[in-house]
Protein backbone atom coordinates (compact mmCIF):
# COMPACT_ATOMS: atom_id res chain seq x y z
CA UNK A 131 0.00 0.00 0.00
CA UNK A 132 1.01 3.60 -0.50
CA UNK A 133 0.32 5.67 2.60
CA UNK A 134 0.79 9.39 3.13
CA UNK A 135 0.76 10.74 6.66
CA UNK A 136 -0.18 14.39 7.03
CA UNK A 137 0.70 15.69 10.48
CA UNK A 138 1.92 18.70 12.42
CA UNK A 139 4.74 16.72 14.13
CA UNK A 140 7.18 13.93 13.42
CA UNK A 141 9.87 13.03 15.97
CA UNK A 142 12.62 13.86 16.36
CA UNK A 143 12.59 16.68 13.80
CA UNK A 144 9.33 18.20 15.05
CA UNK A 145 8.26 17.07 18.49
CA UNK A 146 6.13 18.87 21.04
CA UNK A 147 4.88 15.66 22.63
CA UNK A 148 3.65 12.16 21.97
CA UNK A 149 2.09 12.91 18.56
CA UNK A 150 5.58 13.25 17.07
CA UNK A 151 6.68 9.88 18.44
CA UNK A 152 3.61 8.15 17.06
CA UNK A 153 3.82 9.65 13.57
CA UNK A 154 7.46 8.58 13.28
CA UNK A 155 7.12 5.16 14.93
CA UNK A 156 4.03 4.14 12.97
CA UNK A 157 5.59 5.25 9.67
CA UNK A 158 8.67 3.17 10.35
CA UNK A 159 6.62 0.13 11.27
CA UNK A 160 4.52 0.43 8.10
CA UNK A 161 7.70 0.52 6.03
CA UNK A 162 9.06 -2.54 7.80
CA UNK A 163 5.83 -4.26 6.78
CA UNK A 164 6.56 -3.44 3.16
CA UNK A 165 4.34 -0.42 2.59
CA UNK A 166 5.42 2.83 0.94
CA UNK A 167 5.13 5.75 3.35
CA UNK A 168 5.62 9.48 2.84
CA UNK A 169 5.04 12.26 5.31
CA UNK A 170 3.88 15.81 4.73
CA UNK A 171 4.81 18.29 7.45
CA UNK A 172 4.98 22.06 7.90
CA UNK A 173 8.43 23.57 7.43
CA UNK A 174 8.77 25.28 10.80
CA UNK A 175 11.73 27.60 11.31
CA UNK A 176 12.41 26.07 14.74
CA UNK A 177 12.38 22.39 13.83
CA UNK A 178 15.48 20.26 14.43
CA UNK A 179 17.18 20.57 11.05
CA UNK A 180 20.05 18.46 12.41
CA UNK A 181 17.76 15.43 12.18
CA UNK A 182 17.07 15.87 8.44
CA UNK A 183 19.33 14.22 5.92
CA UNK A 184 19.59 15.45 2.34
CA UNK A 185 17.15 18.34 2.54
CA UNK A 186 16.52 19.65 -0.98
CA UNK A 187 13.91 21.43 -3.01
CA UNK A 188 11.18 19.08 -4.24
CA UNK A 189 8.62 21.45 -5.74
CA UNK A 190 8.72 25.14 -6.47
CA UNK A 191 5.87 27.59 -6.73
CA UNK A 192 3.05 25.44 -5.47
CA UNK A 193 0.10 27.82 -5.68
CA UNK A 194 -2.32 27.07 -2.86
CA UNK A 195 -5.76 28.72 -3.19
CA UNK A 196 -6.47 30.80 -0.09
CA UNK A 197 -9.39 33.19 0.36
CA UNK A 198 -9.77 35.01 -2.96
CA UNK A 199 -6.20 34.48 -4.10
CA UNK A 200 -3.42 31.99 -3.56
CA UNK A 201 -0.28 31.60 -1.45
CA UNK A 202 2.89 30.49 -3.16
CA UNK A 203 4.75 27.68 -1.40
CA UNK A 204 7.96 25.78 -1.83
CA UNK A 205 8.11 22.15 -0.83
CA UNK A 206 11.36 20.69 0.42
CA UNK A 207 12.12 17.07 0.85
CA UNK A 208 14.52 15.11 3.06
CA UNK A 209 14.90 12.00 5.18
CA UNK A 210 14.26 11.98 8.91
CA UNK A 211 16.05 8.91 10.18
CA UNK A 212 15.06 7.05 7.04
CA UNK A 213 11.52 8.41 6.60
CA UNK A 214 10.82 10.44 3.47
CA UNK A 215 9.35 13.78 4.52
CA UNK A 216 8.00 16.71 2.51
CA UNK A 217 8.08 20.07 4.24
CA UNK A 218 5.64 22.76 3.12
CA UNK A 219 6.95 26.30 3.25
CA UNK A 220 4.41 29.03 2.54
CA UNK A 221 5.96 32.22 1.19
CA UNK A 222 3.60 34.89 2.37
CA UNK A 223 3.50 37.72 4.85
CA UNK A 224 1.42 35.56 7.16
CA UNK A 225 4.65 33.82 8.09
CA UNK A 226 2.63 30.80 9.14
CA UNK A 227 5.53 28.61 10.23
CA UNK A 228 8.24 31.14 11.02
CA UNK A 229 7.14 31.92 14.51
CA UNK A 230 9.79 30.15 16.60
CA UNK A 231 7.13 27.77 17.93
CA UNK A 232 4.96 24.91 16.71
CA UNK A 233 1.71 25.90 18.38
CA UNK A 234 0.23 28.59 20.56
CA UNK A 235 -0.42 31.40 18.05
CA UNK A 236 -3.72 33.24 17.89
CA UNK A 237 -4.20 32.21 14.26
CA UNK A 238 -3.36 28.51 14.75
CA UNK A 239 -6.63 27.50 13.09
CA UNK A 240 -5.65 29.41 9.94
CA UNK A 241 -2.06 28.12 10.02
CA UNK A 242 -3.14 24.49 10.09
CA UNK A 243 -6.13 24.91 7.80
CA UNK A 244 -3.65 26.32 5.32
CA UNK A 245 -1.21 23.49 5.90
CA UNK A 246 -3.98 20.92 5.32
CA UNK A 247 -5.02 22.61 2.11
CA UNK A 248 -1.41 22.89 0.91
CA UNK A 249 -0.78 19.19 1.62
CA UNK A 250 -3.75 18.20 -0.54
CA UNK A 251 -2.79 20.63 -3.26
CA UNK A 252 0.72 19.17 -3.26
CA UNK A 253 -0.64 15.63 -3.66
CA UNK A 254 -2.90 16.81 -6.46
CA UNK A 255 -0.35 18.64 -8.56
CA UNK A 256 2.40 16.06 -8.11
CA UNK A 257 0.03 13.27 -9.10
CA UNK A 258 0.59 11.44 -5.86
CA UNK A 259 -2.37 9.20 -5.31
CA UNK A 260 -1.93 7.34 -2.02
CA UNK A 261 -4.24 4.47 -1.15
CA UNK A 262 -4.62 5.92 2.30
CA UNK A 263 -4.06 9.37 3.76
CA UNK A 264 -3.53 9.18 7.50
CA UNK A 265 -4.16 12.42 9.41
CA UNK A 266 -3.71 13.25 13.06
CA UNK A 267 -5.45 15.50 15.59
CA UNK A 268 -7.32 18.73 15.01
CA UNK A 269 -4.56 20.33 12.95
CA UNK A 270 -5.35 18.06 9.99
CA UNK A 271 -9.05 17.47 10.68
CA UNK A 272 -10.00 19.47 7.58
CA UNK A 273 -8.01 17.20 5.26
CA UNK A 274 -10.82 14.65 4.78
CA UNK A 275 -13.38 17.47 4.56
CA UNK A 276 -11.52 19.14 1.69
CA UNK A 277 -10.65 15.81 0.09
CA UNK A 278 -14.25 14.64 -0.12
CA UNK A 279 -15.81 18.04 -0.81
CA UNK A 280 -13.26 19.49 -3.25
CA UNK A 281 -10.29 17.35 -4.30
CA UNK A 282 -12.38 14.29 -5.02
CA UNK A 283 -13.75 16.18 -8.01
CA UNK A 284 -10.28 16.96 -9.32
CA UNK A 285 -8.98 13.43 -9.70
CA UNK A 286 -8.62 12.26 -6.10
CA UNK A 287 -11.73 10.14 -5.91
CA UNK A 288 -9.99 6.93 -4.86
CA UNK A 289 -8.18 8.15 -1.77
CA UNK A 290 -9.31 7.01 1.67
CA UNK A 291 -8.66 8.70 5.01
CA UNK A 292 -7.77 7.23 8.37
CA UNK A 293 -7.95 9.80 11.18
CA UNK A 294 -6.31 9.43 14.58
CA UNK A 295 -7.25 11.54 17.58
CA UNK A 296 -4.47 11.88 20.15
CA UNK A 297 -6.15 14.44 22.33
CA UNK A 298 -9.81 15.48 22.42
CA UNK A 299 -9.06 18.61 24.40
CA UNK A 300 -7.82 20.60 21.42
CA UNK A 301 -10.37 20.45 18.62
CA UNK A 302 -9.74 23.45 16.40
CA UNK A 303 -12.84 25.53 17.03
CA UNK A 304 -12.89 28.48 14.67
CA UNK A 305 -15.04 30.98 12.86
CA UNK A 306 -16.59 30.76 9.42
CA UNK A 307 -13.66 32.62 7.87
CA UNK A 308 -11.79 29.30 7.72
CA UNK A 309 -14.44 28.00 5.32
CA UNK A 310 -13.90 30.97 3.04
CA UNK A 311 -10.14 30.63 3.30
CA UNK A 312 -10.10 26.97 2.30
CA UNK A 313 -12.63 27.05 -0.50
CA UNK A 314 -15.40 25.37 1.51
CA UNK A 315 -17.48 28.37 0.62
CA UNK A 316 -20.97 27.14 1.35
CA UNK A 317 -21.57 28.25 4.94
CA UNK A 318 -25.12 26.94 5.45
CA UNK A 319 -24.08 23.54 4.09
CA UNK A 320 -21.22 23.12 6.58
CA UNK A 321 -22.94 24.76 9.54
CA UNK A 322 -25.11 21.78 10.31
CA UNK A 323 -25.05 19.38 13.21
CA UNK A 324 -24.08 16.46 11.03
CA UNK A 325 -21.17 18.32 9.39
CA UNK A 326 -18.80 20.90 10.87
CA UNK A 327 -20.89 22.88 13.34
CA UNK A 328 -19.35 22.76 16.83
CA UNK A 329 -21.58 20.83 19.24
CA UNK A 330 -21.29 23.52 21.92
CA UNK A 331 -20.86 26.77 19.97
CA UNK A 332 -23.28 26.78 17.05
CA UNK A 333 -21.60 29.79 15.47
CA UNK A 334 -18.25 28.01 15.17
CA UNK A 335 -16.89 25.17 13.11
CA UNK A 336 -14.92 22.31 14.62
CA UNK A 337 -11.96 20.82 12.72
CA UNK A 338 -11.88 17.61 14.74
CA UNK A 339 -15.58 17.04 14.23
CA UNK A 340 -14.96 17.46 10.50
CA UNK A 341 -12.27 14.80 10.75
CA UNK A 342 -14.64 12.42 12.48
CA UNK A 343 -17.57 13.01 10.15
CA UNK A 344 -15.65 12.81 6.87
CA UNK A 345 -12.91 10.21 7.47
CA UNK A 346 -13.37 6.60 6.49
CA UNK A 347 -12.09 5.40 9.83
CA UNK A 348 -11.44 7.23 13.10
CA UNK A 349 -9.55 6.03 16.12
CA UNK A 350 -8.15 7.25 19.36
CA UNK A 351 -4.99 5.83 20.84
CA UNK A 352 -6.17 3.20 23.32
CA UNK A 353 -9.24 1.00 23.70
CA UNK A 354 -10.11 2.35 27.15
CA UNK A 355 -9.92 5.97 25.99
CA UNK A 356 -12.15 5.11 23.02
CA UNK A 357 -14.76 4.07 25.55
CA UNK A 358 -14.16 7.13 27.77
CA UNK A 359 -14.41 9.51 24.82
CA UNK A 360 -17.82 8.18 23.89
CA UNK A 361 -19.34 7.86 27.33
CA UNK A 362 -17.66 10.39 29.63
CA UNK A 363 -16.78 14.08 29.64
CA UNK A 364 -13.28 13.46 28.27
CA UNK A 365 -14.80 13.40 24.79
CA UNK A 366 -15.01 17.20 25.34
CA UNK A 367 -18.36 17.57 23.62
CA UNK A 368 -17.69 15.13 20.78
CA UNK A 369 -19.26 12.10 22.49
CA UNK A 370 -22.45 12.41 20.46
CA UNK A 371 -20.57 12.73 17.17
CA UNK A 372 -18.54 9.63 18.06
CA UNK A 373 -21.73 7.81 18.94
CA UNK A 374 -23.28 8.75 15.59
CA UNK A 375 -20.17 7.43 13.85
CA UNK A 376 -19.49 4.48 16.12
CA UNK A 377 -19.48 2.01 13.23
CA UNK A 378 -16.17 3.51 12.08
CA UNK A 379 -14.63 4.43 15.45
CA UNK A 380 -12.28 2.42 17.66
CA UNK A 381 -9.20 2.48 19.88
CA UNK A 382 -5.75 1.35 18.77
CA UNK A 383 -3.12 1.32 21.49
CA UNK A 384 0.03 3.21 20.50
CA UNK A 385 3.36 1.49 20.32
CA UNK A 386 6.79 2.85 21.05
CA UNK A 387 9.71 2.59 18.69
CA UNK A 388 12.18 0.14 20.21
CA UNK A 389 14.94 1.43 17.92
CA UNK A 390 14.65 4.78 19.67
CA UNK A 391 13.39 3.83 23.13
CA UNK A 392 15.41 0.83 24.15
CA UNK A 393 18.19 0.70 26.76
CA UNK A 394 19.99 -1.94 24.70
CA UNK A 395 20.66 0.46 21.80
CA UNK A 396 19.79 3.97 23.06
CA UNK A 397 22.44 6.36 21.72
CA UNK A 398 21.77 9.02 24.32
CA UNK A 399 22.61 6.95 27.41
CA UNK A 400 26.16 6.24 28.55
CA UNK A 401 25.61 2.59 29.54
CA UNK A 402 23.50 0.11 27.63
CA UNK A 403 21.61 -2.53 29.54
CA UNK A 404 18.88 -5.15 29.31
CA UNK A 405 16.75 -7.16 31.70
CA UNK A 406 19.60 -9.72 31.95
CA UNK A 407 22.07 -7.10 33.11
CA UNK A 408 20.62 -4.45 35.35
CA UNK A 409 23.98 -3.43 36.79
CA UNK A 410 24.44 -0.90 34.01
CA UNK A 411 21.13 0.71 34.90
CA UNK A 412 22.79 1.60 38.19
CA UNK A 413 25.64 3.22 36.25
CA UNK A 414 23.11 5.34 34.37
CA UNK A 415 21.60 6.32 37.72
CA UNK A 416 25.04 7.49 38.81
CA UNK A 417 25.51 9.38 35.54
CA UNK A 418 22.10 11.03 35.98
CA UNK A 419 23.03 12.15 39.49
CA UNK A 420 26.30 13.58 38.23
CA UNK A 421 24.60 15.39 35.39
CA UNK A 422 21.98 16.94 37.67
CA UNK A 423 24.15 17.49 40.74
CA UNK A 424 22.13 15.13 42.90
CA UNK A 425 23.50 13.49 46.03
CA UNK A 426 24.97 10.03 45.61
CA UNK A 427 22.99 8.02 48.13
CA UNK A 428 21.09 4.75 48.42
CA UNK A 429 17.75 6.45 47.73
CA UNK A 430 15.45 5.58 44.83
CA UNK A 431 14.92 8.23 42.13
CA UNK A 432 11.35 9.01 41.12
CA UNK A 433 10.86 11.02 37.94
CA UNK A 434 8.21 12.84 35.96
CA UNK A 435 8.68 13.53 32.24
CA UNK A 436 6.00 15.29 30.27
CA UNK A 437 4.14 18.39 29.38
CA UNK A 438 3.09 20.35 32.46
CA UNK A 439 -0.57 21.01 31.94
CA UNK A 440 -3.90 20.30 33.45
CA UNK A 441 -4.24 17.02 31.53
CA UNK A 442 -1.18 15.62 33.27
CA UNK A 443 -2.48 16.20 36.80
CA UNK A 444 0.03 18.92 37.67
CA UNK A 445 -1.25 19.23 41.23
CA UNK A 446 -0.39 15.60 41.84
CA UNK A 447 2.96 15.99 40.06
CA UNK A 448 3.69 18.87 42.41
CA UNK A 449 2.58 16.89 45.44
CA UNK A 450 4.63 13.88 44.34
CA UNK A 451 7.83 15.98 44.46
CA UNK A 452 7.43 16.89 48.11
CA UNK A 453 6.02 13.53 49.13
CA UNK A 454 8.92 11.69 47.51
CA UNK A 455 11.43 13.90 49.31
CA UNK A 456 9.59 13.30 52.58
CA UNK A 457 9.70 9.52 51.97
CA UNK A 458 13.48 9.46 51.45
CA UNK A 459 13.43 9.35 47.69
CA UNK A 460 14.98 11.72 45.16
CA UNK A 461 12.88 13.44 42.50
CA UNK A 462 13.71 14.53 38.96
CA UNK A 463 11.24 16.47 36.83
CA UNK A 464 11.60 17.29 33.15
CA UNK A 465 8.71 19.26 31.74
CA UNK A 466 7.55 22.30 29.87
CA UNK A 467 4.43 24.35 30.49
CA UNK A 468 2.69 26.48 27.90
CA UNK A 469 0.10 27.90 30.29
CA UNK A 470 1.69 30.96 32.00
CA UNK A 471 0.22 30.23 35.46
CA UNK A 472 1.58 26.67 35.54
CA UNK A 473 4.87 27.85 34.10
CA UNK A 474 5.48 30.41 36.84
CA UNK A 475 4.31 27.96 39.51
CA UNK A 476 6.94 25.42 38.50
CA UNK A 477 9.62 28.11 38.09
CA UNK A 478 8.86 29.11 41.63
CA UNK A 479 9.26 25.49 42.78
CA UNK A 480 12.47 25.17 40.83
CA UNK A 481 13.95 28.19 42.58
CA UNK A 482 12.69 27.01 45.92
CA UNK A 483 14.26 23.53 45.52
CA UNK A 484 17.35 24.67 43.70
CA UNK A 485 19.75 23.82 46.50
CA UNK A 486 18.04 20.61 47.55
CA UNK A 487 20.52 17.80 46.82
CA UNK A 488 17.71 15.28 46.35
CA UNK A 489 15.71 17.12 43.73
CA UNK A 490 16.17 18.53 40.27
CA UNK A 491 13.55 20.37 38.25
CA UNK A 492 14.41 20.95 34.60
CA UNK A 493 11.95 23.21 32.81
CA UNK A 494 12.07 23.09 29.03
CA UNK A 495 12.13 20.49 26.29
CA UNK A 496 15.20 18.27 26.20
CA UNK A 497 14.97 15.06 24.21
CA UNK A 498 18.51 13.89 25.03
CA UNK A 499 18.12 14.41 28.77
CA UNK A 500 14.80 12.57 28.77
CA UNK A 501 16.58 9.38 27.68
CA UNK A 502 19.05 9.59 30.55
CA UNK A 503 16.25 10.16 33.04
CA UNK A 504 14.26 7.15 31.78
CA UNK A 505 17.43 5.07 32.12
CA UNK A 506 18.63 6.43 35.46
CA UNK A 507 15.39 6.69 37.47
CA UNK A 508 13.80 3.85 39.43
CA UNK A 509 10.18 4.93 39.14
CA UNK A 510 8.13 7.27 36.96
CA UNK A 511 4.91 8.97 38.03
CA UNK A 512 2.06 9.57 35.56
CA UNK A 513 -0.83 10.99 37.62
CA UNK A 514 -2.89 12.22 34.64
CA UNK A 515 -6.39 13.60 34.85
CA UNK A 516 -6.98 11.91 31.52
CA UNK A 517 -4.55 10.16 29.20
CA UNK A 518 -5.54 8.99 25.71
CA UNK A 519 -2.65 6.54 25.64
CA UNK A 520 0.46 7.79 27.41
CA UNK A 521 3.92 6.95 26.13
CA UNK A 522 6.01 7.80 29.17
CA UNK A 523 4.78 4.81 31.19
CA UNK A 524 5.51 2.51 28.23
CA UNK A 525 8.99 3.99 27.80
CA UNK A 526 9.51 3.71 31.56
CA UNK A 527 8.60 0.02 31.42
CA UNK A 528 11.14 -0.66 28.69
CA UNK A 529 13.86 1.03 30.79
CA UNK A 530 13.00 -0.88 33.96
CA UNK A 531 11.63 2.33 35.49
CA UNK A 532 8.53 1.24 37.33
CA UNK A 533 5.41 3.29 36.50
CA UNK A 534 3.15 4.71 39.22
CA UNK A 535 0.05 5.81 37.32
CA UNK A 536 -3.50 6.94 37.68
CA UNK A 537 -5.90 4.37 36.23
CA UNK A 538 -7.34 6.32 33.28
CA UNK A 539 -7.26 6.02 29.48
CA UNK A 540 -4.38 4.10 27.98
CA UNK A 541 -2.73 3.79 31.40
CA UNK A 542 -5.44 1.23 32.20
CA UNK A 543 -4.47 -0.78 29.12
CA UNK A 544 -0.73 -0.78 29.86
CA UNK A 545 -0.02 -0.76 33.61
CA UNK A 546 -1.18 -3.54 35.92
CA UNK A 547 -0.96 -3.09 39.67
CA UNK A 548 1.60 -5.24 41.47
CA UNK A 549 -0.59 -5.73 44.54
CA UNK A 550 -4.17 -5.51 43.37
CA UNK A 551 -4.71 -6.25 39.68
CA UNK A 552 -7.41 -8.87 39.52
CA UNK A 553 -7.12 -9.68 35.84
CA UNK A 554 -3.40 -10.34 35.55
CA UNK A 555 -1.39 -13.03 37.31
CA UNK A 556 1.43 -11.74 39.52
CA UNK A 557 4.07 -12.50 36.89
CA UNK A 558 2.39 -10.16 34.38
CA UNK A 559 2.00 -7.16 36.67
CA UNK A 560 4.27 -4.24 36.03
CA UNK A 561 3.59 -1.16 38.17
CA UNK A 562 1.40 0.67 40.66
CA UNK A 563 -2.03 2.12 39.95
CA UNK A 564 -4.22 4.55 41.88
CA UNK A 565 -7.58 5.94 40.89
CA UNK A 566 -8.62 9.05 42.83
CA UNK A 567 -7.31 12.56 42.22
CA UNK A 568 -6.58 13.48 45.84
CA UNK A 569 -3.12 13.58 47.41
CA UNK A 570 -3.84 10.52 49.53
CA UNK A 571 -4.33 8.37 46.43
CA UNK A 572 -0.92 9.07 44.90
CA UNK A 573 0.70 8.92 48.34
CA UNK A 574 -0.49 5.37 48.92
CA UNK A 575 0.80 4.24 45.51
CA UNK A 576 4.17 5.94 46.10
CA UNK A 577 4.29 4.34 49.58
CA UNK A 578 3.81 0.90 48.11
CA UNK A 579 6.47 1.46 45.47
CA UNK A 580 9.04 2.89 47.88
CA UNK A 581 8.34 0.20 50.47
CA UNK A 582 8.92 -2.53 47.93
CA UNK A 583 12.12 -0.79 46.79
CA UNK A 584 13.57 -0.50 50.32
CA UNK A 585 12.19 -3.65 51.95
CA UNK A 586 12.04 -6.22 49.14
CA UNK A 587 14.71 -5.33 46.59
CA UNK A 588 14.49 -8.76 44.98
CA UNK A 589 10.78 -8.38 44.37
CA UNK A 590 11.28 -4.83 43.10
CA UNK A 591 13.85 -6.15 40.67
CA UNK A 592 11.41 -8.81 39.52
CA UNK A 593 8.81 -6.10 38.97
CA UNK A 594 11.29 -4.11 36.88
CA UNK A 595 12.12 -7.14 34.76
CA UNK A 596 8.46 -7.98 34.22
CA UNK A 597 7.95 -4.43 32.93
CA UNK A 598 10.96 -4.64 30.64
CA UNK A 599 9.61 -7.81 29.13
CA UNK A 600 6.23 -6.32 28.17
CA UNK A 601 5.90 -5.86 24.43
CA UNK A 602 4.64 -2.36 23.65
CA UNK A 603 6.43 -2.17 20.32
CA UNK A 604 4.72 -1.06 17.11
CA UNK A 605 4.40 -4.65 15.98
CA UNK A 606 0.86 -5.24 17.16
CA UNK A 607 -0.57 -1.74 16.54
CA UNK A 608 1.17 -1.72 13.14
CA UNK A 609 -0.81 -4.81 12.15
CA UNK A 610 -4.01 -3.19 13.43
CA UNK A 611 -3.49 -0.04 11.35
CA UNK A 612 -2.76 -2.11 8.24
CA UNK A 613 -6.03 -3.93 8.94
CA UNK A 614 -7.86 -0.60 9.14
CA UNK A 615 -6.26 0.66 5.89
CA UNK A 616 -7.20 -2.56 4.11
CA UNK A 617 -10.72 -2.33 5.39
CA UNK A 618 -11.31 1.25 4.22
CA UNK A 619 -9.58 0.69 0.92
CA UNK A 620 -11.92 -2.08 -0.08
CA UNK A 621 -15.12 -0.44 1.02
Ligand SMILES: Nc1ncnc2c1ncn2[C@@H]1O[C@H](COP(=O)(O)OP(=O)(O)O[C@H]2O[C@H](CO)[C@@H](O)[C@H](O)[C@H]2O)[C@@H](O)[C@H]1O
Nearest residue numbers: 147148296436437465466494495496497517518519520521
Ligand atom coordinates in the same frame (compact mmCIF):
# COMPACT_ATOMS: atom_id res chain seq x y z
N1 LIG B 1 10.04 18.44 28.48
C1 LIG B 1 10.28 17.38 27.74
N2 LIG B 1 11.52 17.12 27.28
C2 LIG B 1 11.76 16.03 26.51
N3 LIG B 1 10.82 15.13 26.15
C3 LIG B 1 9.57 15.35 26.58
C4 LIG B 1 9.23 16.47 27.39
N4 LIG B 1 7.90 16.43 27.64
C5 LIG B 1 7.44 15.34 27.03
N5 LIG B 1 8.43 14.68 26.39
C6 LIG B 1 8.32 13.48 25.57
O1 LIG B 1 7.15 13.61 24.76
C7 LIG B 1 6.43 12.38 24.74
C8 LIG B 1 5.15 12.60 25.52
O2 LIG B 1 4.31 11.50 25.42
P1 LIG B 1 2.82 11.57 26.02
O3 LIG B 1 2.22 10.24 25.84
O4 LIG B 1 2.86 12.20 27.37
O5 LIG B 1 2.18 12.56 24.96
P2 LIG B 1 1.25 13.86 24.92
O6 LIG B 1 0.42 14.00 26.13
O7 LIG B 1 2.12 14.97 24.53
O8 LIG B 1 0.36 13.49 23.64
C9 LIG B 1 -0.88 12.91 23.30
O9 LIG B 1 -0.59 11.97 22.25
C10 LIG B 1 0.12 10.83 22.68
C11 LIG B 1 0.38 10.01 21.43
O10 LIG B 1 -0.79 9.47 20.90
C12 LIG B 1 -0.67 10.05 23.71
O11 LIG B 1 0.11 8.97 24.19
C13 LIG B 1 -1.03 10.95 24.87
O12 LIG B 1 -1.89 10.25 25.77
C14 LIG B 1 -1.72 12.21 24.36
O13 LIG B 1 -1.99 13.09 25.43
C15 LIG B 1 7.36 11.36 25.36
O14 LIG B 1 8.21 10.86 24.37
C16 LIG B 1 8.17 12.20 26.36
O15 LIG B 1 9.42 11.61 26.66
